[in-house]
Amino acid sequence: MRWNGWGDPARATPLPAPVTGLLRDWLGVRPRGTRAARLEEIAVPGPALDESARQALLSAVGGRTEYVRTDAETRIRHTRGKSTPDLLRIRSGDVTDAPAAVVLPDGHDEVLAVLRACAAHRVPLVPFGGGTSVVGGLAPGRRGPFVALDLRRMNALLDLDPVSRTATFQPGLRAPEAERLLNARGFTLGHFPQSYEWATLGGFAATRSSGQASAGHGRFDDMVLGLTLATPEGTLDAGRAPRSAAGPDLRQLVLGSEGAFGVVTSVTVRVRPVPRVRRYEGWRFASFEEGAEALRRLAQDGPRPTVLRLSDETETLIGLARPEALGSAGVPGAGQPAGCLAVVGFEGTEEDTTRRREDAAALLRDGGGTYEGEEPGRRWADGRYSAPYLRDSLLDAGAFAETLETAAYWSRIPGLYTAVREALTATLADAGTPPLVMCHISHVYENGASLYFTVVCAQGDDPVAHWARAKHAASEAILAAGGTISHHHGVGTDHRDWYVREAGPLGVEALRAVKRCLDPAGILNPGVLLPADPGA
């Protein structure tokens, strides 16, 4: 993973020349005057961990110094996550949020020992899986040295039950590796979020990740059947049966707790047979409204596709679904409106896929859709993990690119869409960087859907501050329009203030009570999810 960008440097996606022109002429993007900092130039600031704490951590991981790392490069590589502000700050050499040490435990008992050591020494601890948070989930809200708990050594498939179709994984396993292990036994997890290539199973659980095949496979929190959580106060195990009436669902208390309640040390998930057929296709609708209506009908009455997404007019035109051809469809107003492109994918057996396709096609056609063949589906599938690479190139070129997302009941979707678009457009235009705002629906339910917005504009003088204002306005618009502050990115520190309003004072107090019970010293990811406890 690039320390100041996304993914494998060998897979960098340069911007095509027409895009550079488009950015310049239409959004006023200018090349950046400043050179990005180089890793070896960056001085990582103190304060360091005190020696007694370091010794306690060392002893928690078997006394081996390679598992308590304090070198500059390791610390820089564990600084914050991968939001655009995170990248802009680290590119400028700002590593003020670097951990004082990176600890690499091997197994549940070592995690418990590390947590006890941190609690005893009052050292905050941030669980670190793939490091892909885009909501500030990896930088604690309290000052002073902290530890990043890197879970990469805990990367085993612990159990596969082919009868019950369940698999138990350690948390630090990255998703492609989990798929490889399952595929070898004929199974798949079916969880393919955009962060797929780097994110870990523990991270998916802690943040309630949702993948691009959620229409067919559900969200990650739907897949989770069991969890083990290591906390400073001991171990919590949940999930003796798929479903139970024995009290509140403790799994659902751990899912989405973002490391604030403990460290997920194993996760048992539903697995399914590897589909024999995968078929992704394009459909075009005259408008986002018409397309959203067709998606709703499919989600409510139709056979459920495995993948179901719909880009709005702007996103369709810009063709973000095909990043390597960004802008190839022309610029807004330059030609006929392109309508809205949907990608509809089916996975399963040959027979089942064929039938679901036919039934869905009838419903989509009835909803005004035009079949566009497999080419748009293939393009989407080829580029499904490339957007973060493209963002790096945009940042290099002096553009700003970021995303945000929400969800609501179907009847609120049109109002939510308009409110968020307008908030983003108005705020960034005011800042002198009028944006391109694109949106798609990528997750559908019987009762509602998600909206995923992508914003591209010039960086301007102070892109981090400009974006903070735009994001603030968008978050206010989301709450006012009845949406949730995050459908699948999570809360982190970035969404915390709105999350607190969404959960309400009593909801927050209940969660704080859980946190105080599991983490009385308040060392676990302080300031992430919930405001740091002033009493801790």
Add this chain to the structure above:
Amino acid sequence: MRWNGWGDPARATPLPAPVTGLLRDWLGVRPRGTRAARLEEIAVPGPALDESARQALLSAVGGRTEYVRTDAETRIRHTRGKSTPDLLRIRSGDVTDAPAAVVLPDGHDEVLAVLRACAAHRVPLVPFGGGTSVVGGLAPGRRGPFVALDLRRMNALLDLDPVSRTATFQPGLRAPEAERLLNARGFTLGHFPQSYEWATLGGFAATRSSGQASAGHGRFDDMVLGLTLATPEGTLDAGRAPRSAAGPDLRQLVLGSEGAFGVVTSVTVRVRPVPRVRRYEGWRFASFEEGAEALRRLAQDGPRPTVLRLSDETETLIGLARPEALGSAGVPGAGQPAGCLAVVGFEGTEEDTTRRREDAAALLRDGGGTYEGEEPGRRWADGRYSAPYLRDSLLDAGAFAETLETAAYWSRIPGLYTAVREALTATLADAGTPPLVMCHISHVYENGASLYFTVVCAQGDDPVAHWARAKHAASEAILAAGGTISHHHGVGTDHRDWYVREAGPLGVEALRAVKRCLDPAGILNPGVLLPADPGA
């Protein structure tokens, strides 16, 4: 509702003569020597509510005395729930768990006021919906006077959103009334547990109810999108979107909290169009093992029926699926083994139902099933709510009849089935009342299933004590075999000790922390779900 039995007295189901003979000859059932107590004979014991508390409650419900009832009949009618021990105790005139007063609030604000009054006066409060708990959920574990909060006045459909397909109800509405209101608008909830005719929507939420159409419609906790909870500390609202990554799911903390965290004052649920076709059919398998395997394949790979249940050999033989004909299939060993009967039901549009039926039939046939036509399905549908009526007649005849249930992952189902059967059989045989133990699978998931046991034996000297021992042994067997202590009956007081072990010490502490936060005086259903807080 009968005060000392189930349902509408006009619908009492007398035992057919052959059944009486079977009970006598095979289980040694003898008519009871004692006459059941009559309502007007029963003296309800004190202690009464103190006058200042009564005044505070009165003021919370607008000063109208008809909403703070202390007459004997009302108190008797709110004594405990409908487990067999509950019925045996009340039939003997034991009303030691009668509430001191029954309060009937109208609306969320009155509930809040009642809760504040109870907290101020340290009076325990038990929320009371349909009064159908079979796990001791309506008798607090602390001595002294308590209040039953009867929610029957809060019985409105507050909102129906036909676009999002959501409906918001007050908690005290009974299920048939909710269906009637929804049906009039073209929708159904699709939730039909055995308690359907009497249970309320708030009760379904508080106890994680699961209905007989759960294969197609899901459990009640799957249907819940939003909740409002009134607590002594204020209001908690949850559910801005079908799904969210904004923190732990607070809905899932309220669902299953059984009145220990607060009173559900509104619940927003997913609704669906009324199915045009309903078709229930019978399939026969050579053994429970073979049938369970076929159900598993259907749950994992097949088109999901709306109703899917499988009786074991004993239940099939005894024909509890057709209570009015109990025993008509002969007694075990009297003839050829009858195999195992499955009921497979489909609801939906004509076309969809036809197709799912055909696909399911192919899979069931492939799994060894024999199609038995619609007659067994019709019989099941006709008798689906009659088992509790039959129980009253069995109790009248001197027999003991009770049920218990669990769930586990598929690979554990055979071991769980054997362990629970053996525990029940051995304990009751030891007590001199060898039982008939029947079982069915009534809820299936991709990864597991529920097991529902029915036990019939002679009452013997002390049926409550005998059953307590048998239930204890069964609960131990459930935990040892990897099952959950309840799949859909809930925890109440009866399952509490095993629930505490299932949740683990840290899970229990986390839930206690939530309870202390929402209910610092510990007045809400003390001893239900969690042990009564010694500090409260």
